[in-house]
Amino acid sequence: MQYHLNxxxxxxxxxxxxxxxxxxxxxxxxxxxxxxxxxxGPAGLCLAAQLAGVPSIRTMIVDPKAGPMEKGQAxxxxxxSMEMFQAFGFADKVKRESIWINETTFWxxxxxxxxxxxxxxxxxxxxxxxxxxxxxxxxxxxxxLDIMRHSPTRLEPDYGLRVTDLTVDPTTDDHPVTxxxxxxxxxxxxxxxxxxxxxxxxCDGARSNVRxxxxxxLHGDAAHQAWGVIDLLAVTDFPDWRVKSFxxxxxxxxxxxxxxxxxxxxxxxxxxxxxxxxxxxxxRGMDATTIIDKAQRIFAPYTLDVKEVxxxxxxxxxxxxxxxxxxxxxxxxxxxxxRVMLAGDACHTHSPKAGQGMNVSMGDTFNMGWKLISVLTxxxxxxxxxSYTAERRAAAKGLVEFDHEWARVVxxxxxxxxxxxxxxxxxxxxxxLPFTCGLTIQYEPSALTGGAEHQALAxxxxxxxxxxxxxxxxxxxxxxxxLGHCLEAGMQWHLFAFAGAGDTGQPGGAVADLCDWxxxxxxxxxxxxxxxxxxxxxxxxxxxVFQSGFRDLDxxxxxxxxxxxxxxxxxxxxxxxFCIDPxxxxxxxxxxxxxxDAGCLVIVRPDQYVAHVLPLAARAELTAFFAGFLxxxx
Ligand code: FAD
Numbered sequence: 150m151q152y153h154l155n156x157x158x159x160x161x162x163x164x165x166x167x168x169x170x171x172x173x174x175x176x177x178x179x180x181x182x183x184x185x186x187x188x189x190g191p192a193g194l195c196l197a198a199q200l201a202g203v204p205s206i207r208t209m210i211v212d213p214k215a216g217p218m219e220k221g222q223a224x225x226x227x228x229x230s231m232e233m234f235q236a237f238g239f240a241d242k243v244k245r246e247s248i249w250i251n252e253t254t255f256w257x258x259x260x261x262x263x264x265x266x267x268x269x270x271x272x273x274x275x276x277x278x279x280x281x282x283x284x285x286x287x288x289x290x291x292x293x294l295d296i297m298r299h300s301p302t303r304l305e306p307d308y309g310l311r312v313t314d315l316t317v318d319p320t321t322d323d324h325p326v327t328x329x330x331x332x333x334x335x336x337x338x339x340x341x342x343x344x345x346x347x348x349x350x351x352c353d354g355a356r357s358n359v360r361x362x363x364x365x366x367l368h369g370d371a372a373h374q375a376w377g378v379i380d381l382l383a384v385t386d387f388p389d390w391r392v393k394s395f396x397x398x399x400x401x402x403x404x405x406x407x408x409x410x411x412x413x414x415x416x417x418x419x420x421x422x423x424x425x426x427x428x429x430x431x432x433r434g435m436d437a438t439t440i441i442d443k444a445q446r447i448f449a450p451y452t453l454d455v456k457e458v459x460x461x462x463x464x465x466x467x468x469x470x471x472x473x474x475x476x477x478x479x480x481x482x483x484x485x486x487x488r489v490m491l492a493g494d495a496c497h498t499h500s501p502k503a504g505q506g507m508n509v510s511m512g513d514t515f516n517m518g519w520k521l522i523s524v525l526t527x528x529x530x531x532x533x534x535x536s537y538t539a540e541r542r543a544a545a546k547g548l549v550e551f552d553h554e555w556a557r558v559v560x561x562x563x564x565x566x567x568x569x570x571x572x573x574x575x576x577x578x579x580x581x582l583p584f585t586c587g588l589t590i591q592y593e594p595s596a597l598t599g600g601a602e603h604q605a606l607a608x609x610x611x612x613x614x615x616x617x618x619x620x621x622x623x624x625x626x627x628x629x630x631x632l633g634h635c636l637e638a639g640m641q642w643h644l645f646a647f648a649g650a651g652d653t654g655q656p657g658g659a660v661a662d663l664c665d666w667x668x669x670x671x672x673x674x675x676x677x678x679x680x681x682x683x684x685x686x687x688x689x690x691x692x693x694v695f696q697s698g699f700r701d702l703d704x705x706x707x708x709x710x711x712x713x714x715x716x717x718x719x720x721x722x723x724x725x726x727f728c729i730d731p732x733x734x735x736x737x738x739x740x741x742x743x744x745x746d747a748g749c750l751v752i753v754r755p756d757q758y759v760a761h762v763l764p765l766a767a768r769a770e771l772t773a774f775f776a777g778f779l780x781x782x783x
Contacts, residue, residue, distance in 0.1 A: 150238065151724065154716040161299075163238070168204035168301040178307065178342055179209065181324045183525050185346040186210040187312040187359050189217070191286065192493030192510035193352030194293035198237060199518030199638055201300035206525050208304055209344065213311035213333040217294060218287040220380065221460040224409065224416060225504025226289070228272055229587025229615060231279035233515055236638040236757060239292040240279065247282035247410045250393050255575040258399040263451065267575035269582075271393065275740075276586055278618055278631050283393075284410045286507055309334030313341070315349055315362045317476055317488050322347075326488050348521060349489045352514065355469075357495035365473030365491065367498065369549065372466040372556060375421040375430045377440030378501065380459040382413055387451040390415060395559070395574055401446040403559065414459065418501065419444045420560065421463065430465040437461040466500040466560075468553045470545055474538035486531035487538070492517060497545040499552035508587050509548050513541050515638075519755035522640040528678070528688065529778055536597055544590050551584050588615065592758060596777040599752070599761030599770075606749035607647070607762050609741030616753045619737040620730040622699045624707075625723035629730050632737065633757070635692065640755050642775070646693040646765060647738070649748035653697055654707045654726075659748060659765040660693050664708035666768060667691060674775035675710075680782040684715040688779065692725045696738060696745065699728045 152162040184200055186193045189212040200208040226234075226243065234240040255267040272281050297304040314329040324345035332340040351359025355367070387406075394406040402420035409416055419440050422433060437458050445453045474496055475487035493510030517537045523529035558577045583589050591613040592598045598613045609617060618633025636643060644667075652658040667673045675689045693711050695702055704712075704726065711725045729736035738745050752761040752774065763770050 151722070154720060156717065163295075164299045165202075165301045167303055170204065170207065171301065171303040172305050174307070178330075178344060179207065181345045182207040182209045183347045184208045184521065185312070185326070185328050185344060185349045186352055187349065187357075188212055188352035188354060188493075188495075189214070189290065189306045189308075190352055190354060190493060190510065191223070191289060191293075191507045192495075192514045193350070194290055194297070195511040196350060196352065196492070196514035196518050196521075197304055197306075198293040198296040198300075199514075200521065201297040201302045201304035202639060203522055203526065204301045206302070206522065208302070209307060209346075210304070211307045211310035211312060211330060214308055215334065216308050217306075218290050220285060220287055221462065223286045223501065223504070223507035224283045224407065225508070226282045226284060227504070227508045227585065227587035228277040228279045228281055230508045230511055231282065232277060232615065232618070232633065232757060233511065233638075234292075235279070235634055236636050237292075237296060238637070239296070242292065243282060243284060243289070244280065246288060247284035248408050249280040249282050251280075253393045253395070253578060254389050255572050255578075256389070256394060256396040257572050258397070261399075263396060263398065263448070265389065267571045269575055269579050271582075272586060273582055276582075276588065278633075281586065283407055283416075288410075289507065309337070312349075312351075312353060312358050315359065315489065319485065347488070347525070350514070350517065351489065351491040351495045352493050352510070353495055355494045355498045357491065359489065360471060360473065360491050360495050363473055363476040363489050363491075365471050367469035367471050369467060369469030369498075371468075372500075372560065373424040373426065373428070374466050374560060375424055375433065375435065375463060376466060376500075377419045377421050377435065377443070377461065377463045378416065379419070379437060379440045379444075379461040380409065380414060380416050381455050382457040382459065383415065384454045384456065385448070385452060387448055387453070395578075396447055397572070397574070398447040398449075401449070402443065404444055404447045405559075417444050419447070424465060430463055435463050439463075464501070466556050467498055468500070468549045468556070469498045470549045471496045474542050475534070477535070482535060487534045490517060490534070490537060492541075496541070497549055499549055500556040503552050503555050503581075503585060505548055505552065505585070505587075509545065512544065512587070512590070515756050516541055518638070519640040523779075526640070528640070528780055530780065533778055536595060539595065540592050543593070547589065551581070555581060590614065597754065597760060598758075599763070599774060603749070603762050603764060603767070605744070606747060606764065607741055607743045607751060609743070610751050610759045610762055612759050612762055614759060616751075616757050616759050617741065619740045620733045621694060621727040621737055622730045623724060624695075624699050624702055624704055624726040624728055627699050629733070632694065632727060635724065636753065636757050638755075640688070641686065642689045642755060642760075643753040644689055644691045645751040645753065646691070647743050647748045647751065648693060648695045649744070649765065650696060650746050652748065653695060653702055654693070654711070660695075661708045663750070663765050664691070664693075664710035668708075668710040670768075672768065672772045674771060674779070677772070678775060678779040678782050683782075685713045686715070686722070689775070692727065694727045694737060695729070696736075697728055698731055702726075702728060
């Protein structure tokens, strides 16, 4: 992390200097804001944390609840979400607090007893530098809330407020969305206020009012199967109590064990009753005792002595997808840009057993955040927001289809084949690991995602997929680190120049030529899209990786564009140049298949997805790519 650029500030570097228009409710609610976010779940808070970092953007995030969540709901964080947390700066904190899921076991009945029938490594080697972890959803909320309150805008949620309705005035660009808010706090229940916004984002969960207001609905089906989820402290003689496990009994049904943070807490997902076609789960009168009784029957002859129930819920498995991700009808896409968008459970609902709910919801707003910032700061045309729906609808559709199939496999009865061989659920689980790791999303070619013409220069940086980090050494201070850890949440794009063989940054080499062109040529995207007064990397962040060891390169001889001077004092940013790390096995060139002779240029989006792979000399393509979605700075 870098700080002190614009002068020394003592104390916690995470606490940013407050902006003049920082959050203040002494005079009541604001009349106008840039963005209203409905809902303080993971989707809403992930978006708010991004917007809060931009002093010029006024954001309001509302929730009918009285305050932040304390327990319950989701707990699974995929490796992809952990990579995203790294960009927000709290991955290390989550790693310390959470339990890491390294192994999953599968138990089936055999000769009247439960037996461990299979084990699967939970995250395949080489998948990510991040672990798959479990932690209470509320702690993730807390970490986003910390970012918000430490940001320049000191953003805090407005609890006790529900979005009841909204209207969009298509004839104006001046705060065209009028949002009706209803107070829910004791003493103010039912009181209404309106706020006008430039954009509204509905992160208000499966029963979204924002979705209803834009005429959307969830479509899909339910499995008519009740499941119980319970967080508890208990004593048991079941051996895999601290291992993620699927337990399938002969006749009593199925459960899943999810060991939780702190070393003692455990979550169980327990299969309960089949439901009738028209029956709702609430009608059965099931409660925590129902879940525990059923779990004890599934575990038998192992014992389960519950000491404390922390949280429980009973739900019916459903797989649903919205027909609207934003307020623009399909036949008006060419003439209108979205003013209202939906994210998270407001768009897609699925069974919790694949651990996707919180992850995909945060993925939605990590995709949306930088786009809203680009538009609201005038750097991109509002039509950029259409790409949110295009990209995330496809991701959500894939999720719902996957979840449908996975819920079916988990709910299957024991078969004879299971008793004799590796259970089907274990095989399917293994096949699905890329999905549960959150790594199957690949955005289609578009203005934001290039074609595959030059993919062969670096097959390990899959265009349209997330940037797969690898170890490097930073030249200036010889720090071994992950290259991906220099990507921070915000609206910055990243250009990684991977040097070809023999290129040490010397004048006349491919990297130096590229740097000189990027630094000074009018066609350079950095020149074209960086405003006067901005730091040179405000929009496009240039970095280089060389094939030499750090002792073999001369920092002082590197091209000027890789040693930029920034901020009010013109201090040098020393963190743009990297070398291979020969101490950690294969180097980044080998790990990602980068062409050692030619090198290449990898363009990475603000949300850590690979946008393009180009030759180092591809000037016209580079100019055209950024001009496709960034406005000229002048
Ligand atoms: P949510 O987390 O649902 O957040 C929506 C927020 O919007 C809430 O804070 C709500 O109060 C607020 N809101 C609602 N209406 C309005 C309105 N009109 N205006 C403003 N705000 C509004 N996933 C798992 O993986 N495992 C589980 O065991 C599990 N259990 C769950 C149990 C429950 C009871 C629920 C509701 C969800 C559960 N989930 C579980 C799903 C998981 O929590 C969600 O997928 C995830 O939280 C989705 O995030 P989100 O931000 O889209 O929505």
